[in-house]
Amino acid sequence: MRTAISARRRSLAAGFALLGKALAAYPLLPMTPAVTIDPTQLRDHSQKALAGGQLTAAEALQLYRGLDQPSLGLLANDVRLRLNPADADGKVRVTYIVDRNLNPTNVCITDCGFCAFYRSPGDADAYILSREVIYQKVDDLLSKGGIQLLLQGGHHPRLKTDWYAELFTDLKQRYPQVWIHGMSPPEITHLSKLEKRPVRDILVALKAAGLDSIPGGGAEILVERVRKVIAPKKATSEEWLEVMRQWARLGGKGTATMMFGHVESDAERIEHMTRIRDLQAETGGVFTAFIPWTFQPDNTPKGKVFLVERGGAKATVAEYLRTLSMARLYLQNVPHIQSSFVTQGMKTCQVGLSMGADDFGSAMLEENVVSSAGCTHPTSIPEIERHIKDAGFVPQRRNMMYQPVETPATDRFGNAANQKKAIVSKVEA
Numbered sequence: 318m319r320t321a322i323s324a325r326r327r328s329l330a331a332g333f334a335l336l337g338k339a340l341a342a343y344p345l346l347p348m349t350p351a352v353t354i355d356p357t358q359l360r361d362h363s364q365k366a367l368a369g370g371q372l373t374a375a376e377a378l379q380l381y382r383g384l385d386q387p388s389l390g391l392l393a394n395d396v397r398l399r400l401n402p403a404d405a406d407g408k409v410r411v412t413y414i415v416d417r418n419l420n421p422t423n424v425c426i427t428d429c430g431f432c433a434f435y436r437s438p439g440d441a442d443a444y445i446l447s448r449e450v451i452y453q454k455v456d457d458l459l460s461k462g463g464i465q466l467l468l469q470g471g472h473h474p475r476l477k478t479d480w481y482a483e484l485f486t487d488l489k490q491r492y493p494q495v496w497i498h499g500m501s502p503p504e505i506t507h508l509s510k511l512e513k514r515p516v517r518d519i520l521v522a523l524k525a526a527g528l529d530s531i532p533g534g535g536a537e538i539l540v541e542r543v544r545k546v547i548a549p550k551k552a553t554s555e556e557w558l559e560v561m562r563q564w565a566r567l568g569g570k571g572t573a574t575m576m577f578g579h580v581e582s583d584a585e586r587i588e589h590m591t592r593i594r595d596l597q598a599e600t601g602g603v604f605t606a607f608i609p610w611t612f613q614p615d616n617t618p619k620g621k622v623f624l625v626e627r628g629g630a631k632a633t634v635a636e637y638l639r640t641l642s643m644a645r646l647y648l649q650n651v652p653h654i655q656s657s658f659v660t661q662g663m664k665t666c667q668v669g670l671s672m673g674a675d676d677f678g679s680a681m682l683e684e685n686v687v688s689s690a691g692c693t694h695p696t697s698i699p700e701i702e703r704h705i706k707d708a709g710f711v712p713q714r715r716n717m718m719y720q721p722v723e724t725p726a727t728d729r730f731g732n733a734a735n736q737k738k739a740i741v742s743k744v745e746a
């Protein structure tokens with residue numbers, strides 16, 4: 318393994334040497350829209366990023382549009398190795414967490430046009446999970462070595478802060494070892510509006526009840542033009558950022574996401590990342606990771622409409638990888654970048670590990686949101702570890718704070734009965 322990684326690093330070093338010497342003659346693949354960018358500028362921007370400099374939005378856009386994917390990926394990988402370096406023995410780790418999605422309700426009044434998960438109040442398959450079902454899911458999580466609940470749901474018109482606080486209190490009393498990574502910023506904003514109560518008060522109450530960290534869901538693209546098209550009733554960019562700002566003031570941590578490949582432009586993706594980077598600087602590091610993933614249009618109310626400007630086509634693997642690499646170059650104050658097998662599939666996720674990502678994301682025991690949109694990539698813990706190893710890395714379980722977690726000696730994921738078990742399942746009402 319060490320030999321393989323050394324060889325890979327030598328190959329990367331050789332790639333950068335070539336990049337540095339020959340950018341002027343480098344065959345640039347024009348992106349969309351086709352542009353010609355001065356190779357000298359591309360070299361200067363590349364060197365700035367490699368040295369840890371903060372790219373401007375214009376510089377990032379030039380790199381995004383001007384460099385072909387292998388060059389962009391090499392640059393991003395070098396930054397990744399600087400920010401998350403190899404161990405003393407030369408091994409490069411790729412982390413993942415074992416958790417499960419818990420969606421307490423699918424009832425939502427926000428009607429996002431890209432969402433295939435939610436149901437309106439009164440729909441036949443609308444649900445609120447009972448405590449009994451929730452406890453069964455947590456028992457299952459623990460029996461498989463999981464440590465975290467990714468707890469997110471619809472914007473229910475009647476469930477208020479007290480309901481969630483009671484749920485968290487019950488969960489923490491029964492399962493004090495389980496980390497609750499829950500309540501994305503738009504859910505907090507929804508509660509704030511529903512109860513006419515300040516965001517900070519809600520966060521204080523939920524934190525006291527057991528909320529450990531906040532997932533970055535619902536960010537989509539933090540640009541109002543885009544949000545007005547795809548999710549006009551959802552939290553605005555400012556509201557999303559304000560929740561994370563207030564959470565940071567309470568000492569909390571969270572993640573940031575970006576859902577792209579719909580109506581946004583390249584420049585709006587960079588603008589989204591700028592807002593994440595700025596808040597990260599302002600808060601001194603509220604975000605542990607950035608998680609880009611592509612729009613999954615199937616079964617969504619307006620999926621086809623949103624894709625019209627793209628000629629009806631979903632984002633390709635290349636577009637995903639370019640954006641992942643760009644995120645690593647641009648967001649150098651965010652420690653970790655996740656490659657997403659849940660939305661991109663195992664193989665694309667694996668390639669992302671050499672193009673800027675250092676984390677395989679969460680091995681979700683249950684996922685209901687993107688699977689509702691027709692995106693299912695069933696896998697198992699052994700498969701995740703196999704893909705990480707085959708890519709030349711050492712798999713490392715972690716917690717939400719990116720601290721290493723020991724793999725249980727008698728991990729029930731590893732037995733024959735579970736190796737073939739799909740971990741992406743449909744919602745249980």
Ligand code: SF4
Pocket residue numbers: 425426427428429432433434435470471472503548551
């Ligand atoms: S994405 Fe979230 S807020 Fe939007 S409709 Fe779906 S459940 Fe509701």
